[in-house]
Amino acid sequence: MLLALAGWQIPIIQLNGMIADRLGVTWTDLQALYVLANHGPATPGELAKRVNLTTGSASRMIDRLDAAGFVRRVPDPADRRRVLVEPVPEGLDRVAAFYDPLVERHRADLADLGPAELATLLRFMERAESSTEARIRDL
DSSP states (O other): HEEEEEEEEHHHHHHHHHHHHHHHHHHHHHHHHHHHHHHHOOOHHHHHHHOOOHHHHHHHHHHHHHHHHHHEEEEEEEEEEEEEEEEEHHHHHHHHHHHHHHHHHHHHHHHTOHHHHHHHHHHHHHHHHHHHHHHHOOO
């Protein structure tokens, strides 16, 4: 099972690298877009932690993504002194155009699995994500 999972990770990494290249962004920039698209706006510091960057590196990354039209800085409605980084819908659409065909294939891959199988798969994936994040923190 773990060998199959490791085998799947290699083409995922390759695909993400290809998509980042075609979008003209770095792999870390693409990760940041994923974080923002799936978790919503974040402060620069929060985003830096999520993609494992220093605040200075994250600031430069945000500048690049802003200049490329993927994100924008907006005032935090809870604290006007703070700024949030939020994804620009059109920028996310540019990213999604590369992933949508794979998402459709994955839907087909999952279509014949029953509810119990899907629940087991989901439980494993959530645990694997947590374990991987813990290992990242350890390093």
